[in-house]
Amino acid sequence: MAGELATNVTMEAEDLLLRHFLGIVTPDELADTARWIRSRQQPEGGWATFEGGPGDLSTTVEAYAALRLAGDPVDAEHLRRARRFVLAHGGIERTRVFTRIWLALFGEWPWDALPAVPPEVVLLPRWVPLNIYDFACWARQTIVPLAVVRTLRPIRPLGFGLAELRTGRRPAPAPPLRTRAGWLHRLDGVLHGYDRHPVGPVRRNALRRAAEWIIARQEADGSWGGIQPPWVYSLLALHLLGYPLEHPVLRAGLAGLDRFTIREDTPAGPVRRLEACQSPVWDTALAVTALADAGVPAGHPALRRAGDWLLAEEIRVTGDWAVRRPGTPPGGGWAFEFDNDGYPDTDDTAEVLLALGRAGAGEPTAAAVRRGHRWLHAMQCRDGGWAAFDVDNTRGIARDLPFCDFGEVIDPPSADVTAHVVEALAVQGGAGSPAVRRGVDWLLRAQERDGSWFGRWGVNHVYGTGAAVPALIAAGLPAEHPAVGRALDWLGRVQNPDGGWGEDIRSYRQPGWRGRGASTASQTAWALLALHAAGAGDTDRAWRGIGWLVERQRPDGGWDEDLYTGTGFPGDFSINYHLYRLVFPVSALGRLLGAGDAPR
Structure with missing residues (x-):
């Protein structure tokens, strides 16, 4: 079973730009994808990264470029609105590094003005700081091919310019030298110098090793990591290294994208959109x-x-x-x-x-x-918690590198992942094991002052709390434990007047949004799962939550949920899992109404 995984229009914009760069985009792909991108524009002209969120500068620049590529005239009303939004928010000059890399591919941004990413990084031994294994798996799979692209500096013009999106502002100043980020920006200058005069044999070996590293990690479906960023950069890198589009690796990679493509007929015409992952x-x-x-x-x-x-x-x-x-x-x-x-x-x-x-x-x-x-x-990590993909992937200095201005680049332990692992091990007979006890200790240390837990892979403190409480109870913590009590108190304080729970994605950046937002089916269910686990399923707050779900259930048994409650990168990349609105409410209602701890 798999539901659609919805994100934002950078997926479609970058797909069109990739296909144009490779010379394989078709008129139908342009028209159908552009129709989808236009449908997601906000009234003020920008494109958001999540439903109900504010317009995002970089996303809007990429969408604008893709629509120009599809033939939309520069004086079209929707592009005029987009242009006003871009200029009001700083223009191309203030976009994130990844957007400027896409612009550099087409001559719309100078390669020299981008942070250095030398391919020699693939040669660093694992004990050297900032070797590729100091980065999270999604980041390392992006950095290696990106280093190839950055080194080879290709330019294939779009056929039009984007000067109308420039403000002429000077680049943002480097961080102060006394800070770690400032020191790393100065190091970037040194790496730029090396890029201009690399050691020839070392550079050639690095490019060869990078290609081998990339090819070795292609999955059976043609993807890299099953996610969009390393996928597109790997295709670009191998193509630039001389691999023809007919090569089995590239052929499989391009064919695999079709499985991530959704085509749909709408009243406005057919649309084409892509999932970032499945x-x-x-x-x-x-x-x-x-x-x-x-x-x-x-x-x-x-x-x-x-x-x-x-x-x-x-x-x-x-x-x-x-x-x-x-x-x-x-x-x-x-x-x-x-x-x-x-x-x-x-x-x-x-x-x-x-x-x-x-x-x-x-x-x-x-x-x-x-x-x-x-x-x-x-x-299990040395501190007792669990991360998603790696062990002890916690070198925080990686976050301050100049090219790491978008998304999390390391994979430290998180409360939601640790809770899921603790629950799984405890439920299946390991409640008293040293690993589970260490996991419980980690969760107790990670509880926020307000009683909640942070949610790394779901939005946000409602998700983290909805995972942590059931895990702690499964591991043997009594419902009367102060940590459980603080969590339940927090859930009570943030319950909406309508009886449901919700949390806006902006809580990742703005603490005032923590536990605040329009009620959603999945977030209400997460809160109810915590209440049930703690034996609070027959309380007023639980019944109000149950009532919210029951009253809003559709005739077909599902729930509507346009708001995004899944997380890719906290604050940067958000996800709408189309099955969350079904599986979590069914679990919550099944446990609360079928477990015998609440009257029917």
């Missing part, structure tokens, strides 16, 4: 748990089929995670996507183990669960 393993695991919570018994054919499919998705090969866990045998991990064997993650693995425990037992399932427990134990 989540079949995650969605299937959550769906199994939801059905079981709703009363579908273990062993039911639907649960057994889903369980069999999940068993077949177990990753039995070594990936980048083994760099820091070289003695851990492969097996026992699951990824988010259909094909992402190089990058299983602890969060999906935990949810799969919980789902397998509800789907129906059998020796293959029991063996897979044992392997999953072994792998999760091995992936």
Whole structure:
């Protein structure tokens, strides 16, 4: 099972720019994609990164360039509005680095004015700070091909200019030298000097090694990491290194993008949009748990089929995670996507183990669960928490590098992931294990002063709290524990007058939005799951939340949810999981109304 994963129009804009650069874009692709991009423009002229959010400068510049590429005239009313928005927010000069890289590909920004990303980074040994394994898996898979593109500095004109988006402002000043970011900006100047006069044999070896590194990490579906950024940069890098479009690697990469493409007929005409990623393993695991919570018994054919499919998705090969866990045998991990064997993650693995425990037992399932427990134990970080993809990926200096101005680039432990792992291990007999006890201690230390927990992969403190409370209770913490009480008090304080819960994505940047926002089905369900776990399912706040869900259920059994409640990069990249609005409310209602702890 997999629901659509909706993001923002940078996916479509960059797809058109990629295809133009490679010379493979078609008139239908241009027209249908442009129709979708136009439909997402806000009245004031910009494009947002999430539903209901403010316009974003970089997203708007990329959308504008894509629409110009599709043939929209510069004096069209919607482009005039977009242009006013761009100029009012600083113009091209204030866009993020990744947007300016796209502009540089077409001669609309000087390569010399971009941060240096030398390909020699791929040669650094693992003990050297800022080697590629100091970056999160999604970042390293982007940095390596990006280093190739940045080094080769190609320019293939768009056929038009974007001078109308310039303000003529001077670049922002470098951070003060006394700061770490300031020191790294000065280091960037040194790297620029090396880029102008590289050591020839070293540079050639670095480019060769980078190509080998990239090719070795292509997935069976043609993607890189199953996500858009490393995918497009890897295609660009290999193409620039001389790989023809007919080469099997590039052919598979381009063909794989079709599986991420959604085509739909609308009253305005056909539209074409792209998913940044796909989540079949995650969605299937959550769906199994939801059905079981709703009363579908273990062993039911639907649960057994889903369980069999999940068993077949177990990753039995070594990936980048083994760099820091070289003695851990492969097996026992699951990824988010259909094909992402190089990058299983602890969060999906935990949810799969919980789902397998509800789907129906059998020796293959029991063996897979044992392997999953072994792998999760091995992936615990030294501080007792769990990160998503790597162990102890916490070198914060990486965040201050000049080219890292968008999205998280490291993968430290987080409350939501740690909670999911603790719950999975505890529910399946490990509540008293040292690993779970260390995980519980980590969660207690990570609780915010207001009683909530931060949500790394879901929005935001409602998500983190909805994960942490059930995990702590499953691990043996009594409902009377002060940490649980503070969490329930916080949920009570942030419950909306309509009975639901919601939290705006802006809470990642503005603390005043923490726990505040229009009620949504998924966020209301997360809060209810915490209340249920803590034995507060028969309280006024729980019944008001239940009432909110019941009153807003559609005739077909689902719920509407236009607001984004999923997180890619906190504050920078947000996701609308189309199944969240279904699986979490079903789980919450099933537990609360079917568990016997609340009258019907």
